[in-house]
Amino acid sequence: MIANKHLMPGIAAIVVLAVLPLLPVPPFWITLANNVGLASLVAIGLVLLTGVGGLTSFGQAAFCGFGAYTTAVLTTAHGFSPWMTLPVSLLIGAAVAVPLGLMTVRLSGHYLPLGTIAWGLAIYYLFGRIEMLGRYDGITGIPPLNIAGYPLLSGQSIFYVIWIFVILTAIGAQNLLNSRIGRGIRALRGGGQAAEAFGVNIERAKLIVFIFAAIVAALSGWLYAHMQRSVNSTPFGLNMGIEYMLMAVVGGSGYIWGAIFGSAFVLIVKEILQRVMPELVGSGINVEMVVFGILLVAILQLARNGLWPMVARLMPAKSQRSIPTSVRKLAKRTLAPPGSPLIKVDRARKAFGGLVAVSDVSFEVKAGQIVGLIGPNGAGKSTTFNLITGIASLTSGSVSYQGQPLTGNSPREIAKHGIARTFQHAKILPDMSVLENVALGAHLRGSAGVFRSFLRLDREEEATLLAEAAYQLDRVGLSQYRDRPAGDLALGQIRILEIARALAADPTILLLDEPAAGLRHGEKQELATLLNKLRQEGVSVLLVEHDMGFVMGLVDHLVVLDFGTLIAEGRPADVRRHPAVVAAYLGGVA
Amino acid sequence: MHLDATIATFLIQDGLTNGAVYALLGLAIVLVFSVTRVIFIPQGEFVAYGALTLATLDAGNVPGTPKLLLCFGVAAFLLDLWSWRRDLKVDALARNFALNLGLPLLIYGAVLYLAPLQLPSVIRALMTVLIIAPMGLYVYRIAYRPLADASVLVLLITSVGVHLAMLGLGLIFFGPEGLRATPLHDGSFTMGPLLVTAQSVLIYLTTILIMVALYFFFEKTLLGKALRATAVNRLGARLVGVRTQLTGVTAFVLAATIAAVSGVLMGPITTIYYDTGFLIGLKGFVAAILGGMGSFPVTAIAAIGVGMVESFASFFASNYKEIIVFGLIVPVLIWLSIDAVHHEEE
Incomplete structure (x- = not known):
């Protein structure tokens, strides 16, 4: 009672x-x-x-x-x-x-x-x-x-x-x-x-x-x-x-x-x-x-x-919502075999009028890899990222996922492939609870329509979606904030929340836009541990990042952009010594 | 009855006359929107107040608007006092007193004295504008200034509230009967087959005059440039020292003045009821929207177009006149939003 x-x-x-x-x-x-x-x-x-x-x-x-x-x-x-x-x-x-x-x-x-x-x-x-x-x-x-x-x-x-x-x-x-x-x-x-x-x-x-x-x-x-x-x-x-x-x-x-x-x-x-x-x-x-x-x-x-x-x-407060435990598990995607090409960017070009922001950039992300996209300010990292996620349209060139072209697809269609992303300027719904924000990520894993929802016939599916969201929150270590409005979280926690939301989509690849920005040292280490764990499970990651220490210890492969062109790529240790990279970051004679 | 040359020229003249007034209103709407982001729906009420005030003055009576102005002033005065309750400065209080109580009292006294004197019509028209224009100041202070940082949608709903309140006040102060003002000049002349009334010539001239004056105001004066700066970038304008409250007030006073002038021009050519202003104002809106809420010349041209469409629609399908005018706007809006840059709304 x-x-x-x-x-x-x-x-x-x-x-x-x-x-x-x-x-x-x-x-x-x-x-x-x-x-x-x-x-x-x-x-x-x-x-x-x-x-x-x-x-x-x-x-x-x-x-x-x-x-x-x-x-x-x-x-x-x-x-x-x-x-x-x-x-x-x-x-x-x-x-x-x-x-x-x-x-x-x-x-x-x-x-x-x-x-x-x-x-x-x-x-x-x-x-x-x-x-x-x-x-x-x-x-x-x-x-x-x-x-x-x-x-x-x-x-x-x-x-x-x-x-x-x-x-x-x-x-x-x-x-x-x-x-x-x-x-x-x-x-x-x-x-x-x-x-x-x-x-x-x-x-x-x-x-x-x-x-x-x-x-x-x-x-x-x-x-x-x-x-x-x-x-x-x-x-x-x-x-x-x-x-x-x-x-x-x-x-x-x-x-x-x-x-x-x-x-x-x-x-x-x-x-x-x-x-x-x-x-x-x-x-x-x-x-x-x-x-x-x-x-x-x-x-x-x-x-x-x-x-x-x-x-x-003035009314009695609503009791804490208990997370419905669900018998049914959501279907999971089969991941591509490790090492097979997942995302292929081929001579991608984006021009804003006369300004070429990204100039014929090509690189690949293989399944089970963590790839870092780095470069100084204005190098075209975010634009490249937007070209892959469908926010910006290509001027020429192509982006494909497992051989299927993504060119011209809307972000919504790209999401259907199992490509999940976070945003550089975190985009959460501050009035919605943390749990519901994460559940939004699992949108494509449910199918209930307006009528079933209106008549409350969607409860079983809804329970599985929320259970999945709760699981992902647990995984990233935010479960204690589950029922709080997402707007209450600190910036670092919001970034982690975005990752949980992306994980709820059961992605084959995560696209992370500056995930470590605003995180404290300890939080960065936790994030790195989480990404390593995901790699072991076979999930690929492409991340844009500024924090070199964070990137160097984590990624398998680095892509370096400067002024819209690719200046170097390879293993972190090699790239670090690449003369063009040194010049771009430290100035001096190239 | 079918359309012949005489009727066509008559319809064109009619459309041109109404279109000129819509153009003025459209300009005021664009002005207020670009400077303050307020969609100025109560504009129509200012038009009705203007026309009804003039008609009452014509009859030698004292209109209700000076009393209303005084009420607005008192409200603004009290709100200012309340907002300064923690930190009261004598000079600010004195200015507040003069602006919010002194000014309306002065106008009220002047009208009480002048109204029964049967002054020439030009003086009556000037008095009308003088009574209505300061209302812009108080309406801005009372309703909009506390919401200066709100979203366009909140400001729009506020406008709807102000519209309702002013509409109701119009009914209280003028009653439900319609009034018609006497023309400033009741002469007319023929031009070929066309009978041109002095009033319509006056409307054209005033419209052109106000447009030229606005042009010089925005291009040549510092205050005008400050208004433009606010319109382009509110925060940026503040950073370089433009007082955005001042530009907001200026935009509202200008808009109220333009609306009062439109009322004075419109009053003698059609019977105005307390609620007529809303529909007239909305047609100014249709023009302003066609101008993308930003372009003065396109708005003016669109307003003439609206006047023409309305005039011809009233001949061919008089029952469907309003339906045609307001129905027309929907496809235009769609075209504009497809064209507009999409951005996330907070």
């Missing part, structure tokens, strides 16, 4: 919701609660889309419109029964979201919210102009929902339907976020490049949240149509789109339960303002807009993460 203490507030909330309509409360309380439920659905969508995914949309009200108008037309003009139109409404919402999403998610930065304002307005005007949708008058006489022949005419009866949908959606959304797909979605804000390097399809993840947000908005619209029994275009305009955004921001746009809290907060404040203000400042004056505007600005200035974190602090 004690372990489930954190569930108490949720259970209490459900009990309150269940008995509320049975109590002798004024009827407008029920109406208000119904409206909170409807708005919560849209706000939950916005939490995923904006708060988690970082895609700001002011156009969600338009999707409510599609849901509402679909059922309105089908039930009034074509005699459909209300429940039959539910899947159609959701499908129409999704169908509209696909092309709009394909267009919208391509929009970068501030163009995205402006784009949503534009199509939000255009769709709103469209609703009011189409004959079939009753133009400005809208459609009336929509039949109520019914359960077992009993029509849900009263506010009390539809209350349960609305809130069951809200709770199921919230739980489903929470499931989705705590899944393989969810980690990809959570990486959208600030971690796109890292996620892409582990095989997450960023464009697809964006589209998924966009469609999800559209479907829950359409659901809200469908419920609204049957609650109100009539629709017109007014509630689907930009103003409502803005109000939904307000709810998500007030609640704290990164929190699912914050969406419900924010919707309740905004609608209750609105109700109070509408009742109290006319007595204070005279009737006929509408101050709610002013108050909302000021509220929105004040929350952004004073509590950028919304009000939910403050509420959550």
Whole structure:
């Protein structure tokens, strides 16, 4: 019982919701609660889309419109029964979201919210102009929902339907976020490049949240149509789109339960303002807009993460999550036989305009080898690295993996070969736990999709992925920080975390970009021990490094670049005495 | 009714007149965005305030905006006091007092005295601009300055909040009825088949004048150059001694001034309601976006284009006018984002 203490507030909330309509409360309380439920659905969508995914949309009200108008037309003009139109409404919402999403998610930065304002307005005007949708008058006489022949005419009866949908959606959304797909979605804000390097399809993840947000908005619209029994275009305009955004921001746009809290907060404040203000400042004056505007600005200035974190602090803390032990083991890749060529860089060239950053560089990494790529500042090491990982595109030449060309492949496709990397400027997701950051690395080793995640059917696979992540953390010695937010770690630990994440991908080769930078002496020794161990297991490593002491004692083969050209390669001891290398590092006559 | 030469020239003139105003608004949006990274959605409210203030002055009444200005000033004054609660300096307090309370009081007094005097229309127009322009200062201080380092998206949502608040204030201070100002000059003349009103000529001239003035401001004055420096690199500008708060304030005051002028120009040619400004401002936005939120000339040309599209759309498919104007922007946005350099957003 004690372990489930954190569930108490949720259970209490459900009990309150269940008995509320049975109590002798004024009827407008029920109406208000119904409206909170409807708005919560849209706000939950916005939490995923904006708060988690970082895609700001002011156009969600338009999707409510599609849901509402679909059922309105089908039930009034074509005699459909209300429940039959539910899947159609959701499908129409999704169908509209696909092309709009394909267009919208391509929009970068501030163009995205402006784009949503534009199509939000255009769709709103469209609703009011189409004959079939009753133009400005809208459609009336929509039949109520019914359960077992009993029509849900009263506010009390539809209350349960609305809130069951809200709770199921919230739980489903929470499931989705705590899944393989969810980690990809959570990486959208600030971690796109890292996620892409582990095989997450960023464009697809964006589209998924966009469609999800559209479907829950359409659901809200469908419920609204049957609650109100009539629709017109007014509630689907930009103003409502803005109000939904307000709810998500007030609640704290990164929190699912914050969406419900924010919707309740905004609608209750609105109700109070509408009742109290006319007595204070005279009737006929509408101050709610002013108050909302000021509220929105004040929350952004004073509590950028919304009000939910403050509420959550009052709740009992969640008990430490135990790592699910999994019977099933993840399949491992078969490694190439030691000594066989793994990565072959052949006359790779990269020019930025007139500047040739990498000039016809060729080298090889053999299976089971640790290869070091060194050179003075500006030698073209990082550019070479980016050419192999697919971040930069080759001007000419080629890069191949086990004979298959990688040229032109995206980082995501390169990841599928078992090539895992770390970043020079560590790219972790600071708000996600250390464990989840590592689990992101195992993305391609799972297969659960959106539906399985939403319905929590992915638990067995999820358990194996998390167990794998925990194993890798153990391996690099970070298991004590497992449940801490990754942003709490020190720089050296973050570098190690990146290596654990790369290991979770079950790589055949690790590409490490300055792994020892920022590490203390002891940590460097531990890192060297770890890399040696990996080599014994047959994993190859290519590393870019500045620390000569670290490199010399570790690598089998050294490649030295200077001014974009390869000046020497070979065993560390030989390279060290190479006159060109000495000249490049110490200056003097070559 | 089909399109003939007379109607076409009439539509072109109409599109040109509206387009000129959109151009002004688009310029102000680009100006504010490049200097402060704020997407200035409340611009439309300044336009409506300008038009409604002028119309009220025309009727010989005292408009609500000076009182509103005073409210803004008081809020800014109190916020400044609060932010200095630990370390209060007398000279800063005196400046704060003069700027946040003295200025709006002075304007309020002047308007109270001058409004019933039936002054010439040019004076009324000037009064209007004088009332609205300082609002830019206070709005920046109250809403945006505390968020100067926030991301573009946070600033955008802030803008939406300011828009809501100012829209509501517009309703409180002007009521739901629409007003129409009297033209500054109600003459007209014919040019071939075309009837040209003095008001539309005035609009063209003012637009050109403001563009030329902006050009000289940015090219020839130190403050203008400081604004450009802030636009190019905020941190770099600060490092070489540009006070980015000052450039931010300047951009907002300029934008509020331009918006007030647009309101004065727009007021006599169409009936303005408290919420009309938003749609007018958004069309300025469409132009600014077409200009990539950065180019003044492209924005101006795009604004004329928006005016034309709107004008012809209202003839061919008047019901779908807004749908066409706002629908048009989506493909352009896509084209721009494909073109734009992609970088990770934090």
